[in-house]
Amino acid sequence: MPKKDIGIIGMAVMGRNLALNIEDKGFSVAVYNRTKSKTEEFVREKASGKNITATYSLEDFVNSLRRPRRILLMVKAGAPVEGLLERIFPLLGKGDIIMDGGNSYFQDTERRCQEAEKRGFLYLGVGISGGEYGALHGPCIMPGGSKEAYRQVEEIFIRICAQTEDGACCTYLGPGSAGHYVKMVHNGIEYAIMQIIAECYHIMREGLNMEIEKIKDVFEKWNLTELNSYLIQITAEILDKKDQFTGKALIDVILDKAEQKGTGRWAVQSALDLGVPVPAIFAAVDARIISSFKSWRMLLAEKFKNERKEKITRDKESFLSRLWEACYMGMLISYTQGMHLLRVASREYSYGLDLSEVARIWKGGCIIRARLLDLIKSIYQTHPDLPNLLLSEKLEEQFKRLIPSLREVIIEAKKCKISLPVMESCLNYYESFKIPYLPANLIQAQRDFFGAHTYKRVDKEGDFHTLWQEEEV
Numbered sequence: 001m002p003k004k005d006i007g008i009i010g011m012a013v014m015g016r017n018l019a020l021n022i023e024d025k026g027f028s029v030a031v032y033n034r035t036k037s038k039t040e041e042f043v044r045e046k047a048s049g050k051n052i053t054a055t056y057s058l059e060d061f062v063n064s065l066r067r068p069r070r071i072l073l074m075v076k077a078g079a080p081v082e083g084l085l086e087r088i089f090p091l092l093g094k095g096d097i098i099m100d101g102g103n104s105y106f107q108d109t110e111r112r113c114q115e116a117e118k119r120g121f122l123y124l125g126v127g128i129s130g131g132e133y134g135a136l137h138g139p140c141i142m143p144g145g146s147k148e149a150y151r152q153v154e155e156i157f158i159r160i161c162a163q164t165e166d167g168a169c170c171t172y173l174g175p176g177s178a179g180h181y182v183k184m185v186h187n188g189i190e191y192a193i194m195q196i197i198a199e200c201y202h203i204m205r206e207g208l209n210m211e212i213e214k215i216k217d218v219f220e221k222w223n224l225t226e227l228n229s230y231l232i233q234i235t236a237e238i239l240d241k242k243d244q245f246t247g248k249a250l251i252d253v254i255l256d257k258a259e260q261k262g263t264g265r266w267a268v269q270s271a272l273d274l275g276v277p278v279p280a281i282f283a284a285v286d287a288r289i290i291s292s293f294k295s296w297r298m299l300l301a302e303k304f305k306n307e308r309k310e311k312i313t314r315d316k317e318s319f320l321s322r323l324w325e326a327c328y329m330g331m332l333i334s335y336t337q338g339m340h341l342l343r344v345a346s347r348e349y350s351y352g353l354d355l356s357e358v359a360r361i362w363k364g365g366c367i368i369r370a371r372l373l374d375l376i377k378s379i380y381q382t383h384p385d386l387p388n389l390l391l392s393e394k395l396e397e398q399f400k401r402l403i404p405s406l407r408e409v410i411i412e413a414k415k416c417k418i419s420l421p422v423m424e425s426c427l428n429y430y431e432s433f434k435i436p437y438l439p440a441n442l443i444q445a446q447r448d449f450f451g452a453h454t455y456k457r458v459d460k461e462g463d464f465h466t467l468w469q470e471e472e473v
Contacts (some may be wrong), residue, residue, distance in 0.1 A: 003066035004030040004053060006133040006156060009072035009084065011038040014128070016046060017135035018160070018249050020100070023050050025159040032061040037304065065116075066246025069096040070153055072126070085112065094120040097149045100127045103184070103263050106177035106184055106270070110349075113145050122149035125176075127183025129161065129366035139227040140366035141170035142186070144179025144345045168379075169364040174351035181270075181345055182358060188267030190199075190367050191260075191284035192334035198409045200327050203409065207312040207416045208319070212249040216240050218320060227328055229370030248442035258288040267341070274344050274354050278337040279425035280330070287421045310415045319412070325405035326423060328372075331397070333426040335368075335376055336389040343387060356380035390433055404432060 008019050019042075028051045033039045036056055043054040056062040062069060069092065075081055081104055086124045088098070098121060100109065110124035116123035124400075128135070129140030141161045143150050146383035150157075150172045162169040173179050203211045204218065223232045241250040264285045268280035271278040290297075312319060339355055346353035359377035363369055379392050389395060406427050413420050432438065444455040445466075454463040 001053070001064075002028070003030040003147075004064050004073060005066065006030075006070045006153075007032065007055075007061055007065045008072045008074055009033070009061070009088075010034075011042050012074065014101075014131045014135045015072075015074035018128075018139075019052055019070070020046060020050070021136050021138070021160045022156060023047075023052050025156070027051075027156055032056070032058065032063040033446075036091075045148070049109060050259065053273055054406070058088055058091060062088065062299065067093065067096070067380050068122075068152065070099070070156075071097065072099045072101050074101050077108075078100045081108075081112075085115075089116075089119060092119075092121055095122065097122045097124065097146075097152060097340050099124040099126050099143070099149070099153065101128050102179075103127075103187070103261060104180055105266055106181040109145070109177040109180045117146075122146040122152075124149045124153070125180035127179045127186065128366075129183065134162065134365050136366050138169070140361055140364060140369070141437070142173055142179045142182045142361065143170070144173045144177060144182070145175065147172060147175070164360075164364040165420075166360050166363060169355075169361040169366070171357050171361050173358070174346070174353055176349065176351070177433075178349070178353065180349040181349070181351065182342065182353070183343075184263050184267050184270070185342050186362065186366060186368060187263035187285075188278065188281040190256055191264035191267075191288070191337040192280040192422055193331055193368060194227075195284040195287050195329040196280075196327060196334065197231055198410055198424075199330075199420045199423055200323055201235070201239075202324060202418055203413055203416075203420075204320075205314075207413060208316060209311055212239050214249060221325070222324060224457050225324070226371055227331070229331075229372070230367060231370075242442055255294070256291060257290045257294050258289050260285070263454055264288075267338075270345065271341050273305055274341070274348055276337075276341045276344050277429065278341055279429050280334045280337050283421040283425040286402070307417065309417050312412050312416060314412065319409075320406040325402045326409040329402035329406045329430075330371060330423050330426045331370070332389075332395070334422075335372065337429070339376070339380075341390045354380075354384070358382065390430070393408075399430065403427070 005027040006022060007030040008015050009032050011031060019031055022031050030053045032055045039054045043052060053064060055064055073084060075084055081100060081102060098116060104125060104185060113123045124143050124145040128139050130139035137208055138161055141157050157170045158168045173182055183226060201215060204215045216236050219232055219236035223236060243253050246253060261371060264265055264281060268278060268282050268285055274385050342353055342355060342358065356377050359373045359380060363373045380386065386392060406423060410420055410424055418443045447453040447463055448455050451467045452465055454465045
């Protein structure tokens with residue numbers, strides 16, 4: 001039997017759909033899954049009649065591939081990837097290519113790249129975004145690691161990824177863990193934007209007392225504007241869905257406890273390590289964690305149920321226009337923080353990221369694809385070394401125009417006792433950066449008072465310490 005072009009390990013929905021996508025683009029595929037029945041089911045049903053070969057041992061899987069072997073791992077991050085690599089490394093030959101397509105922690109990927117290189121293999125950490133639909137019809141692909149490995153798989157990736165007017169939504173991002181780092185930050189931005197949209201929904205539902213059908217109409221209209229994005233689009237579709245058991249809006253029977261896989265938390269941890277402020281992502285992660293304490297929330301809600309709650313009495317259409325601007329500003333700030341983190345990480349880890357290219361490939365296939373990325377891409381094309389989008393002259397007028405709406409929406413929400421953690425964090429982020437004076441001088445004085453940590457002066461060079469308390473004689 002002819003050797004196959006590429007092999008995929010992991011026959012969960014993403015692995016299956018990528019195999020179908022790759023085969024549809026003219027490549028032959030070998031597949032393997034630890035649980036034999038999953039492989040059997042796949043080749044019997046979805047892969048029937050296609051140039052996809054099932055294998056039932058790692059040895060047979062590896063032997064079914066032409067050299068240099070190209071192997072895509074679509075298994076759960078962490079210990080499952082580690083265990084699989086330990087089993088498959090002894091079966092490979094010099095120059096074989098391993099690609100981890102899961103959401104692996106970037107420092108794990110960095111270590112695995114080095115280990116593979118020592119053994120004579122080529123390694124890629126491949127961020128893949130777009131969910132099961134994207135995997136089948138065209139995801140955004142974010143590869144990093146061995147440039148030689150990318151050269152040998154580029155044709156496959158370019159043909160299977162999403163396509164926009166700006167080209168294929170895949171590009172080589174940089175050495176080592178660059179691909180998985182970019183995917184991690186992508187997911188952090190995703191957390192923030194999802195929470196912003198949820199906050200807009202919450203204001204409409206609780207503050208404006210709008211019916212689900214009307215809220216759905218608002219998101220549909222927003223998706224025809226500069227807010228056009230995948231997440232706004234699916235929000236309208238979600239609100240339009242009826243529950244098959246009760247006939248109610250499905251959204252009303254979904255428990256309000258948001259889960260997470262960890263990539264948003266990793267982005268926050270990395271930002272802390274690098275000294276980069278990403279409060280929108282931080283607040284979004286916190287919001288998911290707080291939502292998980294459902295029993296506490298129910299208990300406290302009962303205790304404070306007699307508190308007076310206002311409704312927004314402003315003209316509804318006028319306020320919705322303000323809410324649109326607040327949502328747009330929140331999304332823009334979320335991208336701003338993510339791009340700042342990528343800029344600093346690129347320098348720290350020698351990735352050599354091209355942020356205009358990152359924005360370009362995010363335009364299609366991925367979860368955070370949005371019209372706004374056209375603007376971000378154009379800014380970085382013109383100013384590739386811009387440290388932060390807040391400093392872009394192209395955005396200056398937008399920031400000035402949108403901030404009053406964000407501030408106004410937050411004030412109205414507070415009157416209604418509605419929490420807007422990410423929107424508020426976006427406002428605080430912008431306000432903190434645009435003023436020349438912060439009370440950090442008091443913090444430095446406090447640190448010097450109790451710990452003799454010293455401080456700097458505004459009128460002299462050097463480090464200073466004050467004897468704040470007279471010693472007792």
